[in-house]
Amino acid sequence: MTEEHSSPYAVTVDATSHHLWKDKIPLLGRLDMELTERCNNNCIHCCINLPEDDKDARRRELSTDEIKGILTEAAVLGAMSVRFTGGEPLIRDDFTELYLFARKLGMKVMLFTNGRLITPEIADLLARVPPLEKIEITVYGMTKESYEAVARVPGSYDEFRRGMQLLMEKGIPFVVKGALLPPNRDEIDEFEAWAATIPAMDTSPSYSMFFDLRCRRDFPEKNRQIATLRLSPEDGVSVLSRDRERYLKSMREFCSKFMRPSGKKLLACGAGHGGCVDAYGMYQPCMMLRHPDCVYDLRSGSLEDSMTNYFPKLREMEAENPEYLARCARCFIKGLCEQCPAKSWMEHGTLDTPVEYLCGVAHAQAYDLGLLEEDEKAWEVEDWQERIDRFVNEEHQ
Structure with a gap:
């Protein structure tokens, strides 16, 4: 479509007809970025988290300028949105700077968070410069006892509730999702009733229940623990089909x-048509695939090279x-x-x-x-x- 539409103030044309896009096909629709693997929770089921004060992890993480460079290239390649996740993305001291940088590039920002670090300052930021995507918050329990039995951090429940309240007060759209675990499995009805009161929730919340093992294959003992937390296949189907x-x-x-x-x-799925940048600059076909033969080092390469030369080969495996x-x-x-x-x-x-x-x-x-x-x-x-x-x-x- 190349038809132009005029008004006294502007001329609107199909974006693909503009000289910036001539003979080009956008390589990226969305970029996923793990800003850190560190987290202020220590959840019993988590496949990625490292301690909040892990100095080695922090030292190896991408710098502010490195992340900005990746975001800039992603925008040039056509990415219209970025998902910031972790770990806990709000744990980074430069989160506000990175968030504003992405928004100034014209990107929508999807934020995955546990909500504990949503302070009045962060809420003001999100209200003043909206992310244009609903924030996604995982809820680990409806009571202090159940929540903190999962998160394993004293005081985390009150901080999570405070974060929710700040978002509500500022009218910032967010949705919640759950993780079905032994401490909270009896709270499904209460959780869903509460979720239905959240203005941006237009469907029932989703749940994690068939938990992934550690993506880095780094803690065998924790993998054994995670495996014990999974629902049986039959129980999982019962949850999925509650509204028959x-x-x-x-x-x-x-x-x-x-x-x-x-x-x-x-790779019979969509992996490799986009990808996820991990906290250390490795670009992988999907968020969970960290096999050393399937990752691309952005510190010595580029998003464009990975998308045009590296990922296509992976998709032929x-x-x-x-x-x-x-x-x-x-x-x-x-x-x-x-x-x-x-x-x-x-x-x-x-x-x-x-x-x-x-x-x-x-x-x-x-x-x-x-x-x-x-x-x-x-x-x-x-x-x-x-x-x-x-x-x-x-x-x-």
């Missing part, structure tokens, strides 16, 4: 689009593990399964080893939806397309 009618409607739509064997390609090829590559419920190179890396230190827990979750969901019979394995099913069509069309029969 809405759940089935969404799953019919999902299954009509995303249910088919993925084949040999390892194929599985070699015979077990993966016999199961995952042929499995028609792969769309329900979180199995991916990042999960294999976290669980096994490889890119293509099946993760049994995730396989169990996907099969439990498929059994619940009627796509599989008891004891069937999805990779052995030959009439999978007919089963999907039948499930998708059940609503209209």
Whole structure:
């Protein structure tokens, strides 16, 4: 479209017709940035956090100028938004400077935070220069006892509540999400009732429950602890399908689009079409994939080079593990399964080893939806397309 529209004050044209974009295709839609792995919480389930006072981590983190340079290049490559996450992004002393820099570049800012460091000054900043995306806050409990049993920091509950109140008072849009853990699993109804009172919440809150292991493979003991906190596949499906009618409607739509064997390609998702910059300048195809063969050092390269030369090669990677090829590559419920190179890396230190827990979750969901019979394995099913069509069309029969 090249049609121009005029008014007495301006001429509006399609952006792609402007000389700045001539013969160019934007390489990035959004950039994810982990500003730090350090956090002021010490959550029992976290796959990334390091202590707030970890001096070595702080020393290795990208400097203010390095982050600004990455943000500037991302904007040149077409990124219209950036997600600041961590760790706890507000823990950085230069957060305000980085936030304003991104907004002056024209980027929307999505902020993932636990809310504890939302001070009156931060709330004023967010009100004065809106992020243009809803802030996302994870809630670990509805009481001091449950919240701090997860966060493991005295006083963290009161600080979280204060942060919420400041956002509410300033009219700053935010949404909340939960993590289902032993200290708070009995609070789902209370949490959802409270979440419904938040003006920006237009859907029920999402939950983490099938927790990831440590992305860095750095603390084996914590990995063992995280594994004990996961819901069983059956219990997880029960949570997902609590609102049965809405759940089935969404799953019919999902299954009509995303249910088919993925084949040999390892990155069968959107990973590599964008990426995440970690706290130390490594650019990875997705936030969780930290295998050393899959990351690009921005301190010695560029976003453009990674997107045009490095990531395309990663997207051509194929599985070699015979077990993966016999199961995952042929499995028609792969769309329900979180199995991916990042999960294999976290669980096994490889890119293509099946993760049994995730396989169990996907099969439990498929059994619940009627796509599989008891004891069937999805990779052995030959009439999978007919089963999907039948499930998708059940609503209209």
